[in-house]
Amino acid sequence: MPHSASALPPFPDDVPTHPLLIIDYKLIKARDSHEIDRLWEAATKLGFWYLKNHGVIDEVDAMFEMGAETMALPMEEKMEFEQGDEGMSFGYKAAGANAVDATGQLDTAEFINVAKDDALAYPTPVRRTYPSTVNARMESTIRPFIRRSLDINNTLLDVLNDRLGLPERTLLAKHDMEEWSGSESRVIKNPPPKLREGEHPCVALGAHTDFGSLSFLHNRLGGLQVLVPGVESWQYVKPLPGHAICNLGDAMALFSGGILRSNLHRVVPPPGPQAAFTRWSLVYFTRPGNSVVLRALIEDSPLIRGAVARTPEKNFETGSTSLAWFQRRIRGQRIKNRTGPETWMASRGTEADPAVT
Numbered sequence: 001m002p003h004s005a006s007a008l009p010p011f012p013d014d015v016p017t018h019p020l021l022i023i024d025y026k027l028i029k030a031r032d033s034h035e036i037d038r039l040w041e042a043a044t045k046l047g048f049w050y051l052k053n054h055g056v057i058d059e060v061d062a063m064f065e066m067g068a069e070t071m072a073l074p075m076e077e078k079m080e081f082e083q084g085d086e087g088m089s090f091g092y093k094a095a096g097a098n099a100v101d102a103t104g105q106l107d108t109a110e111f112i113n114v115a116k117d118d119a120l121a122y123p124t125p126v127r128r129t130y131p132s133t134v135n136a137r138m139e140s141t142i143r144p145f146i147r148r149s150l151d152i153n154n155t156l157l158d159v160l161n162d163r164l165g166l167p168e169r170t171l172l173a174k175h176d177m178e179e180w181s182g183s184e185s186r187v188i189k190n191p192p193p194k195l196r197e198g199e200h201p202c203v204a205l206g207a208h209t210d211f212g213s214l215s216f217l218h219n220r221l222g223g224l225q226v227l228v229p230g231v232e233s234w235q236y237v238k239p240l241p242g243h244a245i246c247n248l249g250d251a252m253a254l255f256s257g258g259i260l261r262s263n264l265h266r267v268v269p270p271p272g273p274q275a276a277f278t279r280w281s282l283v284y285f286t287r288p289g290n291s292v293v294l295r296a297l298i299e300d301s302p303l304i305r306g307a308v309a310r311t312p313e314k315n316f317e318t319g320s321t322s323l324a325w326f327q328r329r330i331r332g333q334r335i336k337n338r339t340g341p342e343t344w345m346a347s348r349g350t351e352a353d354p355a356v357t
C-alpha cells in the first residue's frame with residue numbers, strides 16, 4: 001500500500017532540484033490574467049509546473065489503493081491483461097517489458113493503465129478488459145478520478161488555446177470526448193532497487209517526452225527528473241504535498257508550432273533515505289482524438305503561423321495521426337520489438353528533433 005507522505009523520509013536537501021513555477025488552479029479557473037501569464041511562462045519555457053488548489057485529493061488516494069490492490073494480484077492474473085507489443089498502452093505493463101535507453105537496459109516499473117474510453121463506458125468494455133481489482137473500482141474510483149482530471153486538463157488546454165490566439169475551443173475539439181483516444185490513467189509502482197556492491201541504481205522510466213497533450217501527475221517520493229534547457233545534468237522535481245505536477249506533451253508542442261514545450265524527463269530511484277521505499281505515482285494523460293493529425297495549427301492562429309515562419313528549419317508536419325504517433329512510440333519501447341539502438345531511436349518524439357524542442 002502506498003505510504004502517506006507523512007510516513008516517508010523527507011526529500012533530501014542536498015540533491016540538484018529544479019523549482020517549478022506554482023500555478024494556482026483556482027485562479028486559472030477564474031481566468032485571472034496574472035495567473036494565466038504565469039501559466040504561459042511555465043508552458044513556454046519548460047512545459048512543467050506545479051498545480052495547487054486542484055482539489056483532487058480523495059480521488060488520488062483511492063487511485064493509489066486501486067493500484068496497490070492490482071499490483072498485489074498474482075503475476076499470472078496480471079499477465080492476462082498485459083498490453084502486448086503492438087503499440088497499445090491500455091492494460092498491465094510488467095517491470096522489464098520496456099527498454100529505458102538505446103542500449104536496451106530494462107525498466108523496473110510496473111504500470112496499470114486504464115483507458116478513459118473504458119472508464120466512461122463501463123460496464124461495456126470498448127477498448128479492452130482489465131483485472132478484477134480495476135473492474136471493482138471502475139465506477140467508485142477510476143471514473144471519478146478521470147472526470148476530475150479531464151475537467152482540470154480541459155480548463156488548462158482552453159486557457160492555452162486562447163493565449164495561442166486560436167479560435168474558441170479549437171484545442172478542446174481536438175480532444176473530443178466522443179472520439180476514442182489514447183487518454184488514460186496510469187498507476188506506477190517502482191520497488192526499491194536491489195543493488196549489489198558497486199552497482200548503480202537503474203533508471204525506472206527512461207528519458208522521454210510525453211506522447212500526448214497534457215499530463216496531470218501525482219507522486220509522493222522524489223525520483224522524477226527534468227533536463228532543463230541550458231542545463232547539462234538532470235535535476236529532481238521535489239514532490240510538494242497537495243501539489244500536482246503538470247506537463248505538456250508532444251501534441252501541444254506540435255499544435256503550437258514549438259511555442260509550447262514538451263520537455264524531456266525520466267524517473268530514477270528516489271534520492272537519499274527515500275530510496276528504501278517503493279515509489280508510487282499516478283498520472284492522467286490527456287491525448288488528442290485518434291484521428292487528429294499532429295501538425296502546427298498555422299491556419300488558425302497568426303501567433304502559431306509567425307512562430308513557424310520564423311523557424312523554417314523546423315518541421316511541424318508530422319504526417320502522423322495521434323494514434324499512429326502514439327503506437328509508434330509505445331511499440332519502439334517494448335523490449336520484445338528491439339532489434340538494436342534503432343528501435344529506441346524510432347520510439348522518440350519531439351525530443352528527437354532538437355529543432356522542435
Ligand SMILES: O=C(O)CCC(=O)C(=O)O
Nearest residue numbers: 188210219224267281283
Ligand atoms: O512517475 C513519475 O513521477 C513520472 C511518470 C512519467 O513521466 C510517465 O508516466 O510518463
Ligand SMILES: [Fe+2]
Nearest residue numbers: 208209210265
Ligand atoms: Fe512522462
